Amino acid sequence: MFSDPSQCIEQFDLQSGSRVADLGAGTGANYEQADEVTPDDATTYLAETAASGTVADDYNIESAMALIGSGSSISVVQIGVRGGGTGTTARTFVTRIKAASGGTVEESASIDWSFNGFRTNNEGPTAHNYALTLYDLPGASTADWTAAELDSAQIGVRHDALSVNEVRLSTIWLLVDYVPGATKFVVLDPADSTVGTATTVTVQAQRADNTVDTNYQSDITIAVSGSATGGGLVDIVNGVGTRSVNDTVAETVTLSLTDSQGTGLDVTSTQQVNFTNPVPTTTAISPSAKQVGSAGFSMTVTGTNFVTNSVGRFNGSDRVTTFTSSTQLSLQVLTSDLTATGTFPVTVFNAAPGGGTSNSQLFSVTDGPPPGAAKFVILDPTDSNAGTAVTVTVQAQRSDNTVDTDFQADVTLAASGSATGEGLVDIVNGQGTRQVNDTAAETVTLSLSDTEGTGLDVSSTQQVAFAEVQSGVVEGGNVPPPTSAFKLAGRAYPGAQLTVIIQELGPNQTPVKQDIVADSGGSFEIEFGEVLRGGLTTYGLVIADKDGRIAQTKLFNLGILKAGTESKTIFAAPTVGFAGPAAATKGDFVGFIGYATPDSSLELEVDGMALAKKEAVGADGRYKVLMNTAELAFGPHRVRARQIDAQGVASDFSAQKTFIVSQLPVPRADLNADGIISISDWSIFLSRWRTKDPDLRATLDLNGDGKVDISDFSVFVRTIRR
Structure with missing residues (x-):
């Protein structure tokens, strides 16, 4: 028995029309006489009765490629015979094999057929085992047999001539011990994975019984569908090869094969691998804090398992997100997120398939001045007389126009005309000055340039007028009053x-x-x-x-x-007021009203961010803009406006007005504006209810119907009960 379950034995019979020589005078002297699976012995056989010399007969055998396959590994070949004699006189013949017609011949030892009748290899009192066994090619070769070499091999017998006792050959065959070769490439079922994490795909060269042909070395090409990467030539070593396949998109990827190396093996095997979004994790955010009232900014989030469609969330709300890599992304924090102090969670969400919400990093909105300087500003200098210097002050201001007292970098001041005094302004604690003078009566334009590379805005300009000094003197030595x-x-x-x-x-x-x-x-x-x-x-x-x-x-x-x-x-800057109370429940509308120049366009700015839509101003100059507060945080917010004419000239901004986005269902009932409706508001309500001041009493119009009556009283009572 063979220890390898894949090892096989195949019997090769003679090939039709394959006889190449005469064995000698005998019955039926052709190959059919010896090509019998079930021999009939004396009916059909080959016989030799020559009086002298030796004769040989060689035959082609069946196709090895068809029987065992081109990739089979051959271990042993043996020549088997059934033959006999007509008497006890010593007669012998040998079996023989050669790798091709006319090739090297290897023969067995002499086989004794000195008996009357027929026997197979190991039958009878005299055992005739397989007398010719080869592990290599004939002769002195050390090379293994291959199916291709078996296809051209010949087997036969050679007889010693002696007329006293006839020798007969009933049948001859070749026995081959082999391990079958691969017939197909098979893609094994790969493990599913997450986006950005490669999965290993294994390809095997298998036999027909689905076992691996460990002698197989030829390669195969694998293809991947969708946006996956990793397709290409699979390096098959000892029947097995692998490739790593990855994907940046959550999708199902189909794996297929092509016989790019011309192996002839079956390549119909396919598999699928599912890439799903991983659950993201966060490890840090930068910055992790801002001061209340700061402008919106881009926050960097670091972590793992980020994908191209990951969404950053601030305090549970989606924010515009930019993917950088699987370990970094940025999200846009809004100005409205920074209007109230507190600690707010920052998370990352990956959508299905798979996916989920990450752990949170905490972002702090703290009390204190807004963050650092954003611009250099020239303060409006006083006009002067020619020859009298003017002190010009430059400040490093934050976006809310307050001075950044921590700022120390310098900026350069330029002055037009014949004025003197321009140069580097030494900024100390956010402020610096230079003395500007002029000997001529003219208007001097002051401007800035960022020679120190601070990156701050330097678009601020101012003008200072130097007036001509009057030289006339009147009685008493006084300068005469102006006539201008x-x-x-x-x-x-x-x-x-x-x-x-x-x-x-x-x-x-x-x-x-x-x-x-x-x-x-x-x-x-x-x-x-x-x-x-x-x-x-x-x-x-x-x-x-x-x-x-x-x-x-x-x-x-x-x-x-x-x-x-x-x-x-x-x-002039437009005026700004409120179309009703300067407070609204989150999700309600707040109305802004005022006047501007007819046919100009109005630009409103809330918390330092301009609204996307500019409002056209009508012929009467009046405007009204409604804004939904759903996207604003709870707490106070600032609004201001400017107008822009048809030529693109913009006015100054108006003074800022403050309104509140409240959690209260009736914000105007919060009469002391402390964010809650309590007994203190009840006391104020009663005091104003009894007042004779019409303006003060009008603040109790809680239902907005233009009058103060029992309906407003009911509104307040219902509100305070909540």
Whole structure:
């Protein structure tokens, strides 16, 4: 018995029409006489009765390629015979084999047929085992047999001639011990994997009985579908080869084979491997904290198992996410996320198939000033007389226009015309100054350049007017009063009320010109001069819309003017107010109203971020914008506006107004604005209910119907009960 279960034995018979020589005079002298699976002995056989010499007969055998396959490994070949004699006189013959016709011959020892009758190899009193066994090719060769060499081999017998006793050959065959070769390539069922993690795909060269042909060495090509990678030539060694297949997308990948090396083996085997999204993990976020009121920013998240469609979440809400690698991504934190102090979770979500939500990293919104400087700003300098220096102040400001007192890097100031004093401004604790002077009466433009590479915005400019010094002297040695005038002209809103004031020290303001009304297009023109003072004086232009809302006050420093009229052109900032209470329950709308110049466009900015849509201003200058608060965090928010004309000229921003996004169902019932409705609000409600001040009592119009009555009382009672 053979220990290898795949090892086989095959009997090769003679091939039709294969006889190549005459054995001698005998019955039926042709190959059919010896080609019998079940021999009939004396009926058909080959006989030799020559009187002298030796004769041989060689035969081709059946196709080895057809019987055992081209890839089979051959261990042993043996020649088997059935023969006999007609008497007891000693007669012999030998079996023989050669690798091809005319090739090297190898023969067995002599076989004694000195008996009357027929016997097979090992029958009878005289055992005739397989007398010719070969492990290698004939002759002195050490090479193994192959199926191709068996295809050309010949087997036969050679007789010693002697007329006394006839020798007969009933049948002859070749016995082959072999291990079958591979007939097919098979892709084994691979393990499913997650996106970004490779799976090993194994290909085997198998026999027909599905066992591996460990002698097989030829390669095969594997193909992968979809966006998977890893297809290519599989290096088959001892019947087995592998490749690593990976994918960046969650999908089912089909694996198939092509016989690129011309092996002739079956390549119909296919398999599928499923790539699913992994559950992400996070290890860090940067930055991990910001101060309340900061502007939105891009946060870097590091971890593992990130995929191309991973979504970063801030406090449970999806944010715009940019994939960098499987270990890093960034998400856009909104300005509205930073309006209230607290600790907020940051997570990463991978969608199905597979997927899930990561562990969280905590982000802190803290009290304190906003983060570092974003821009250099030249403060509006005072005008001066020619020859008298002006101190120009430059500040490193944050995005909310406050000074960053930790900022120490410098910036360069430039001055136009014949002015002197430009150069590097030494910024210490966020602020620095330079002295600018001019010998000529002219208006000098001040600008900045980032020569130190700080990266801050340097677009700020200012102008300073150097006036001509009057040389005339009158009785008493005094400089005569100016005979010039000053004109303010520009655009505000239809029916706007304009007042020119002198800004005294402290809170005092002295009106100079008042009761000026802008025309139906919002244009105005104001001229004054009789009150101009010597030296430098701060004047202001106060603009109020028809509903009494005050725009940003515009201030000017005026000195001694030359004779004639000088002017400044104004493009007023719009006014901003609320169409109702300055508070809303999260998810409700808050309304912004005010006035702007007709036919301009209005740009609203909430918490430092401009709204996507600009609003067109109508002919009456009035505007109203509704904003849903669903995307805003609980707490206070800031709004301001500016207007842009048809030529793209933009006004200054208005003063900021504050509104609150509340968790309360009726925010206006929070009369003391502490974020809760409690007994304190009840006390305020009762006090205002009894007041005779109509404006104060109007704050109790909780249902917004324009009057204060028992309905508002009911609203408050229901609210406080919650």
